[in-house]
Amino acid sequence: MSQTRIRELIVTPIAFGDPPLLNSNGVHEPLALRIILQLVLEDGTVGLGESPGGTARLERLQAAAKVVVGMDVFDATAVAAAIDGALLPTVPSSHERGWTTSAVEVACLDAQGKLLGRPVSDLLGGRVRDAVPFAAYLFYKWAEHPALDGRPAITDDWGEALDPAGIVEQARLMQERYGFRSFKLKGGVFPPDEEIAAIRALAEAFPGQPLRLDPNVAWTVETSTEVARELDGVLEYLEDPTKGIEGMAEVAKDSPMPLATNMCVIAWEHLKPAVEQDAIQVLLTDHHYWGGLRRTRELAAVCEAFGLALSMHSNSHLGISLAAMTHVAAAIPNLDHSCDTHYPWNSADDVIVPGVLELRDGEVRVPTGPGLGVELDHDKLERLHRRYVDSGMRGRDDTGYMRRIQPEYELRLPRW
Missing domain, CATH: 3.30.390.10 (Enolase-like, N-terminal domain)
Structure with a gap:
């Protein structure tokens, strides 16, 4: 018509x-x-x-x-x-x-x-859960964006987190504000011993609550294996400790815990070698680059067939993406772990009308309105x-920005 x-x-x-x-x-x-x-x-x-x-x-x-x-x-x-x-x-x-x-x-x-x-979840086969669990996404963090090029410093109400105590305090704030019941730490920032200490501090502060660590390929195979052994029984999984399917497979041989990725298996052609080499045990889906919500639903079925557990990847996003993530996660029966989300870091600048999406008790209830269930502001x-x-910014450059503040900064992966 x-x-x-x-x-x-x-x-x-x-x-x-x-x-x-x-x-x-x-x-x-x-x-x-x-x-x-x-x-x-x-x-x-x-x-x-x-x-x-x-x-x-x-x-x-x-x-x-x-x-x-x-x-x-x-x-x-x-x-x-x-x-x-x-x-x-x-x-x-x-x-x-x-x-x-x-x-x-x-x-x-x-x-x-x-x-x-009808809600999008119905178009994907119907929801199997009314609320989708998410993990608190913890970061090492400066207290502020420093003054630069005539721009004043930019502060926020999260504060500094540069050591185990700061990470634990950030996690407490996340739990207090949003009720998270699992925690992910973005690592690869400090030497592994310091990040191990932060994870152990989280385990002590939040006993029995699932923890995960993601150093974004900052470690060698040897370092990755050592950290996995050190945190045996503490982490639910270790995400992307080292680069590539082959590197992950080497770590997986001796890792006492599952390995997860959103970096070395990011396209359909990566699935076969990853399964053949047993390089990963958890796949972090992301509809943004797997081809959409229907393809993500199909991906979940493939993972079920090969015994791969599922979580969900996140990058800095707003409410339309969160709504889409929530609908597809609600329609996946084999969602084995809570999903990642950056939403607490970015929600103040959302483009949707508030009132539909809310992180409460570490979950987002699936919108039941037509479509995604959200309205554009x-x-x-x-x-x-x-x-x-007005900004003139046209691309993301974490390394370039760091070098403007710390000119001696050198990007090396793996670093340890």
Whole structure:
């Protein structure tokens, strides 16, 4: 029917505040980038999508906007194929094309749900849980973004976390504000002994609550194996301690705990070698780069077939992505671990109208309204787009920002 045809795809880049969170590549800049999609149908229905930002992804979404016009929103497979075909000459990587098709697919599903009066979780087969568990995402963190290039220092109410005591206090705040019942520490910042001490401090402060550590490939195979042995019985899993499927497989041979990844298995062609080498035991899904919500549901079935447990990856995101993550997680029977989310760090700058998404008791209840169940705040979207334009920032560079503050900083992976 003509009213289900796509009239236009509005692509809006935005910038929002991000704290000085440390990781193996450096530190987060004061602004993070995302891209908001509005898929407008002939009858005026609007489906929402969200993507990580940056110039390359913006250009690909703008290219997608040209090819989807006139297509039926219910023919999401053909929409994805048209986008994939348009990008193929200049973007040979299926993984990179997946970032674009997934963002548009979410917008299609949101629009479909609005037309049908059903939540996206129903379009994915129905929810098997009414609330999705999330883990507190802990970071080593400066107290403020320091004054730089005439810009004043930027503070926040989370405070400094540069040692075990600071990490425990951050975790207490996370639990007090959001009720988290599991905790993930972003490591790869300090020598392994210091991060082991932080995990042990968390285990003492939150006895019996699941813990995980993610150093983002900052360690050698040997160091990874030593840390895994040292934290045997303390961690539920160790995430991406070393680089690549082969490196992870070497660590897995002697690791007493499961290994997880969102770095070495990020495309369909990676699954076979990872399974053959028993390199990972937990896969962190992410609909943003696995091709969308339906492909994530399919991925979960493949993981079930090969005995891989599931969690969910996160990067700095806002509420449209959180809603999409929650719907697909609700529709996956074999979700074995709580999901990651950056939302507490970034929610103050959200582009959706508040009141639907709420982190409480470490969970987000699945929205039951049509589509994703969230509404766009157009005034906020305009303000964040203006911030993007005025900032001149067009890509994320944790290492470059760190070097502006600490010129001697050297990026080395593995570092230990």
